[in-house]
Amino acid sequence: MTVILTQVVVISGISGILALLLSIANRTIGDYGEMQLVINDEKEYTVDGGDTLLSTLVSEEIFIPSACGGKGSCGYCKVHVTEGGGQFLPTEAGYVTPDEQADGVRLSCQLKVKENIKIDIPEELFNVKQYDYLVTKLDNVTPKIRHLRLELPKEKEINFKPGQYIQILTPTYKDSDEEVYRAYSIASAPSDNHAVELFIGYIPEGICTTYIHQYLTLNDKLTVVGPFGDFYYHQNDREMIMVGVGTGMAPIMSILKFMHEEKIDRKVTFFFGARSGEDLYMMDVLKQMEKAMPNFELKCCLSRPKEEDAWTEDVGRVTDLIDTYVTEGENKEAYLCGSPKVIDAVVEKLFAKGLPEEHIYYDKFE
């Protein structure tokens, strides 16, 4: 008995003393004092030095996109550092190309704020906020896709461009012991600025999708940060081609709702692809919009229609729809959303039809 006790006491004692030493070291050696952080040459912040740039920015409520949460494994949190920031680190080399490096691009989760620092970030990131949303709607619109509505407290609002996305901070739950951020496109209109609606598909063993489909319930709180993304509506006179597969309908829905509300009367064709009849959703909303917007047309295709679907429209993949209905692409503009494979195939088709590269916008769901 005493032997066991001594071992436990000695091991915990040694670990405890070392931990104490380390935390003292962290307070003294790791304390860099106050630093000046200047963003875009105009906004000045006084911050505590020693932390990574990413977490320093978060503590100032500026949210840089990051999917891995600062582990240096996603490469999304790039910022331009114009002054201070120290030497380029080997841990950044995998994500920052030599050209970017020469331009001052750094991974904000790797470099530490150890001196006064000046950085440049896109203006719209000031708009990015993290809030707790209330889940007020949680419907299964297809066997695999859930339609969520998340509402902000009354006094808060979110301002986004139609087509942008938010990130959900997935809490830990039974099958997952780490918090991760996952991105989902907003499906609601920007005018609805106290809430976001999302379509979330179920991916077996997906950390966030499993949580949304199996653990989340109505009136739960969900932490969301956003908006992000450079996939959004562009105003001009070109005819619009929209392509979405599965949950890829979300950002396109947002753009369509926006055009409907703003009474934008451009010619739009939305090509939507699904597997069978049960995978079609939001059809009533889209049909209503089709009635209200004379220049909007919806074309759906099923890749494997079942007998009970009694499907009389197109059968095949969205690329077949492009083949059939898009004659020439020169004066058109395309918005594509779905899996990388689908988007690559569609981009190839549209190229072949003469649609210029700078007018093809896409959001790959990876």
Added chain:
Amino acid sequence: MIDIHPMVIFFAAIFTNNMILSNFLGMCSFIAVSNEIKTSLSLGQAVTFVLTFTTLLNYVVYHYIMVPLGLEYLRYIVFIIVIAAFVQLVEMIIDRYFQTLYYALGIFLPLITVNCAILGVSLFMVIRDYSLMQSLAFGVGSGLGWTLAIVMLAGIRQRIKKNPLPRGLEGPGITLIITGLMALAFVGFSGMVTIQ
């Protein structure tokens, strides 16, 4: 206490009892970070530094805490805890006060925590019953020996970088063969000094 002069142990640790080439300890970073002489030299320096001090620390912890309490069998756990904490502390200090060194070593320091040569030296020190001075000589010598081996390997790998190799031998394959040949070459030192 065995009666060998610390200087003998020092040279033995470099040549006849080289951590890598005769004990095959610390192979992970030895193979992974031996592409360039420059980086492997930096890693070698970091290993030598950490080895020297953790050996001394572990000596003190072992002989003044664990032996009196009769807890020698817990040395594996305790040594690892001490090494991990020490490396963490060193990283903080270097980060703060030796910026250039931090950029040169930075990424290697955390790697050292799990380098089994470090733990190996502490354990050999106990098994062979070294005194404090002998342990110090053994720690420094092992570190230098490890550095010597990785720098030599990096030199050879740099030379053969452009040479054609059978597909299956590229990377770790040829590296292990080179290591084996180097180990054979080091057998030539045996008999020069004997410490066990």
